[in-house]
Amino acid sequence: MTTFGRRTFLSTAASAVVVGAASRAVAAPYQTRSRIALPSGVQSGEVTTGSAVLWSRASAPGRLVARVTSGRAGRVLRGGLATPGTDHTAKLFLTGLAPGREYEALLWFEDEDGHAGETQRLRFGTASERPAAQSFVWTGDTCGQGWGINPDLGGMVGYRAMHRTRPDFLVHCGDTIYADGPIQAEVAEPGGAVWRNLVTEEVSHVAETLDDFRGRHRYNQLDDNVRAMYADVPVLAQWDDHETHNNWYPGQVLDDARYTERRVDVLAARARQAWQENMPIAAPPQRQQDDGFVPARIYRTVPRGRNLDVFCLDMRTFKDPNTPGTEPQRTHILGQEQTDWLIREVSRSRATWKVISADLPLGVVVPDGPVNQESLSNRDPGAPLGKELELAAVLSAFKRNGVRNVVWVTADVHYCAAHHYSPERASFTDFDPFWEIVAGPIAAGTFGPNQMDATFGPEVVFSKVADYPNQSPRGGNQFFGHADIAADGRLTLSLRNSAGTVLWTRTLDPT
Helix, strand or coil: CCCCCCCCCEECCCCEEECCCCCHHHHHCCCCCCCCCCCCCCEECCCCCCEEEEEEECCCCCEEEEEEECCCCCEEEEEEEEEEECEEEEEEEEECCCCCCCEEEEEEEECCCCCCCEEEEEEEEEECCCCEEEEEECCECCCCCCCCCCHHHHHCCCHHHHHHHCEEEEEEECCCCCCCCCCCCEECCCCCCECCCCCCCHCCCCCCCCCHHHHHHHCCCCHHHHHHHHCCCCCEECCCCCCCCCCCCCCCCCCCCCCCCCEEHHHHHHHHHHHHHCCCCCCCHHHCCCCCCCCCCCEEEEEECCCCEEEEEECCCCCCCCCCCCCCCCCCCHHHHHHHHHHHHHHHHCCEEEECCCCCCCCCCCCEEECCCCCCCCCHHHHHCCCCHHHHHHHHHHHCCCCCCEEEEECCCCCCCEEEEEHHCCCCCCCCEEEEEHHHHHHHCCCCCCCCCCHCCCEEEEEEEECCCCCCHHHCCCEEEEECCCCCCEEEEEECCCCEEEEEEEEEECC
């Protein structure tokens, strides 16, 4: 009979408990008095070989409760409190799960009198510790450039296309919201079509207050496709610039007349709190405090068994200012601590594939105005300079440490592409060849292609871009990546559009 491990527990702000099947909470789903609704659905995230995070939002104050089952065995677990201080969101942190198992969780909120509210169901599967097949999808850029939820077209149908591939998890590579992009009721498109958005008050202007940022997340969760996918597919979330403001970096003071608060550090702190409240990210439980918000570390390793480790980066928090990028000394996009972590953790990984999920691309030139650069590429095809020196250090260390089978995935630039990097084409040659696969947007304006920087020798093997700049999702040029790992370790990568059509594919054998 399937059972949870004896170590299974739930971590909350001040306790770690297991509630057995005989607890009072078991009867809760069958009570209807004082019903608390789940207006934003349910999510799971950070699902590894033995752990997971469950998430939901309540319509009123309450405690998150879940009956988690695998086969005929299960537990009822009581988690965090949903209060106005958390925008009525709450999480359950699960450990001690059995590897390679399918789990189902029924979630609800319990009011102060123990009465249960609306229930919703989610599913997730832990990764096997043995060689086993698994798949995942990745993308970025949701509700950008004023293209929001259009009910006439079925909402954000790119999420439906990803969902239909039945992946084991989704990596959202950043720009999970567009806090700096107002959404209006109607947008005129080239050719005379009119795009009609669902609009809420919080998305009708740029986000400045904590409630504004929270409202942006609530808006995305109104979409039926998003809620359906997140109930079935665990999420690994990253954040980038548009969760706060376009191309921001720490210490910046905005020159944007739309804002009354122009200190980006103030805006970013509010944005990060709203983002962390709304993402099923596994913040260390001991850092959760009742008297205030404590940010979780965004960069992290997510072990997915014998064949896969995923390394999620944070290319925003430690970023030096945007410049032309030609400094002779190393400047930072990861920061020294994260750089050391990435080298150490990827080098010690024993998984067949090491997938590094970056919220900014490597060899793509991403301008910030006429001179400055947003990403690490600097338009100069010569030896590494500025932020490029940080990447050079990482790639050299991987080669020195004998790391094999590294694939980078990313989004950000609003088109899809497959890039192969190799030293024989490069100015900097102290690295082993690797692939970078770019996907997105999934529900935003489509652009591209961008110029490439030759320093690390990228070859554009494939790209698919907009028919014209800022093309709406109606055109179908919305993209996601799909990775399928067979039990024998063969990795098949593909790029697909919002109809699910495969545009490019390549199978890689592990070395």
